[in-house]
Amino acid sequence: MVSQSSSVGYTIMGKTADLTVVQKTTIDTLHKEGKTQKVIAKEAGCSQSSVSKHINREAKGRKRCSRKKCTSNRDNHTLERIVLQNPFKNVGEIHKEWTAAGVSASRTTTHRRMQDMGFSCRIPCVKPLLNNRQRQKRLAWAKDKKDSTAVECSKVMFSDESKFCISFGNQGPRVWRKRGEAHNPRCLRSSVKCPQSVMVWGAMSSAGVGPLLCFLRSKVNAAVYQEVLEHFMLPAADQLYGDADFIFQQDLAPAYSAKATSTWFKDHGIPVLNWPANSPDLNPIENLWGIVKRKMRYARHAIYHISYTYDILVVYVRLPHEDIILHYISNICGKKTTYGLCTSFQLSSYSRSI
Numbered sequence: 585m586v587s588q589s590s591s592v593g594y595t596i597m598g599k600t601a602d603l604t605v606v607q608k609t610t611i612d613t614l615h616k617e618g619k620t621q622k623v624i625a626k627e628a629g630c631s632q633s634s635v636s637k638h639i640n641r642e643a644k645g646r647k648r649c650s651r652k653k654c655t656s657n658r659d660n661h662t663l664e665r666i667v668l669q670n671p672f673k674n675v676g677e678i679h680k681e682w683t684a685a686g687v688s689a690s691r692t693t694t695h696r697r698m699q700d701m702g703f704s705c706r707i708p709c710v711k712p713l714l715n716n717r718q719r720q721k722r723l724a725w726a727k728d729k730k731d732s733t734a735v736e737c738s739k740v741m742f743s744d745e746s747k748f749c750i751s752f753g754n755q756g757p758r759v760w761r762k763r764g765e766a767h768n769p770r771c772l773r774s775s776v777k778c779p780q781s782v783m784v785w786g787a788m789s790s791a792g793v794g795p796l797l798c799f800l801r802s803k804v805n806a807a808v809y810q811e812v813l814e815h816f817m818l819p820a821a822d823q824l825y826g827d828a829d830f831i832f833q834q835d836l837a838p839a840y841s842a843k844a845t846s847t848w849f850k851d852h853g854i855p856v857l858n859w860p861a862n863s864p865d866l867n868p869i870e871n872l873w874g875i876v877k878r879k880m881r882y883a884r885h886a887i888y889h890i891s892y893t894y895d896i897l898v899v900y901v902r903l904p905h906e907d908i909i910l911h912y913i914s915n916i917c918g919k920k921t922t923y924g925l926c927t928s929f930q931l932s933s934y935s936r937s938i
Contacts, residue, residue, distance in 0.1 A: 603628075603630060603634060603638060607628045607629065607630055608638060610624075610627060610628045611624055611628050611635055611638050611639065612642065614627060614628075615639055621635045621636055621639070654688065654689060654693065655687060655689055655693070655697060659682075659687045659689075660697055660700075660701070662682065662685050662687065663678070663682050663687070663694065663697055663698065663701075664701055666678055666681050666682055666685075667698060667701075667703055671703075672708075675691060675694060675695050675698070676691065678694060678698070679691045679694040679695075682694055711865060712862045712863070712864060712865065713862075714862060718860070718861055718862055721860050721861065722860045722863060725858070725859075725860045734913075737790070737913055738789065738790040738791075738913065739828075739829065739830050739831055740789065740830070740831045740832075740833050740857055740913075741787055741788070741789045741817075741820070741821060741824065741825070741830050741831065741832050741833060742787065742788055742789065742833045742867055742868055742869045742913075743785070743786065743787040743788075743817065743832065743833060743834050743869065744785075744786070744834075744835065744864070744867055744869045744870065744873070745783055745784065745785045745786075745800065745804075746783070746784055746786075746873040746877075747781050747782070747783050748781060748782050748783075748784065748876075748877065748880065748897060749779045749780070749781045759771045759773070782799055782894070782897070783799070783800040783801075784797050784798065784799055784800070784897060785797070785798040785800060785812055785816065786798075786869065786872075787816075787817055787820045787821075787869075788868075788869050788872060788909055789824050789825070789830070789909075789913070790909065790913045791824040791825070792824065792909065793872065793909070794816070794817075794819075794820030794823070794824065795819060795820055795823050797816075797897065797898060798812050798815075798816045799894060800812075804837075804839050805839050805842075806839050806842035806844045806845050807844075808839070809839040809840060809842075809845060810844070810845060810848050813845075813848065817832070818852075821854075830854075831855050831856070831857050832849070832854050832855070832856050832857065833856075833857040833859060833867070834856065834857075834859065835859060835861075835863070835864070835867075836859060836861045836862075868909070868912040868913050871908070871909075871912045872908075872909065875908065876897065880897075
């Protein structure tokens with residue numbers, strides 16, 4: 585039997601609907617203002633008994649009854665220890681190891697407990713593998729550079745090379761598909777034995793990207809690298825800095841750190857920034873390469889021939905990235921400080937657990 589009520593709305597089988605979030609908020613607000621339950625019931629649009637029950641429930645802080653969990657706190661601590669021992673295991677492996685420890689729980693319960701602990705399955709960040717000596721040097725470098733200002737960072741001309749593969753077309757790391765579409769050609773990720781690639785060299789600063797790109801077709805030694813500096817780096821420096829002084833940044837590749845290359849910089853009067861080994865994550869030009877690679881990966885057209893890649897790379901690198909570049913370079917000083925703290929934490933905590 586359904587009857588209509590002027591205050592509540594509709595009453596079904598003698599039981600009114602639960603209070604909405606808006607009604608509960610209205611009751612709490614008016615109750616704090618000292619209004620009577622009769623006035624509150626009229627404003628909230630519910631019965632006076634509902635107002636009284638809600639106020640008493642909030643005053644006692646009584647929680648709603650729920651089913652008792654099948655795992656204890658000790659079982660949850662065991663699960664957390666299993667996850668921390670190897671966070672790269674999947675849920676099935678973790679569940680199997682947890683049940684082997686004497687816990688009776690389903691795979692869904694295992695996943696739910698992991699989520700309650702704050703664990704989420706994410707794609708891990710890729711960082712260079714470091715030994716203790718490299719960590720010590722990077723930490724010392726970060727402490728030395730942590731007080732650098734944005735003006736000092738703007739004087740640095742960052743350089744790096746990157747490899748671009750042309751066999752991925754518009755494919756990404758994941759795909760949206762429906763059930764039964766695992767082998768649909770639209771949802772497949774193509775693979776080749778020997779993918780075509782092109783190696784490029786570029787430079788950038790807070791003023792923008794260098795005007796030229798060098799497509800490296802041979803093995804880079806000291807002589808080849810000096811030609812790159814002569815024909816590509818110097819014109820880029822003239823356009824970005826003019827007659828102003830600047831500091832050149834490069835990594836510690838054998839061709840870059842050779843004595844002949846060091847002599848070339850001294851002869852041209854160009855200071856080189858002291859750079860720690862195996863530290864590509866500190867170079868802001870890596871963000872530019874990431875932007876270009878993402879644009880190529882998610883391009884509508886597929887790239888099948890290496891000759892097209894040259895044109896596409898030139899077009900993408902010459903896109904207006906000045907605001908993004910300025911953002912990354914202006915934050916590099918703060919990144920250095922954070923990086924020093926993270927490196928110190930790695931030395932004190934991570935190295936002990938290895």
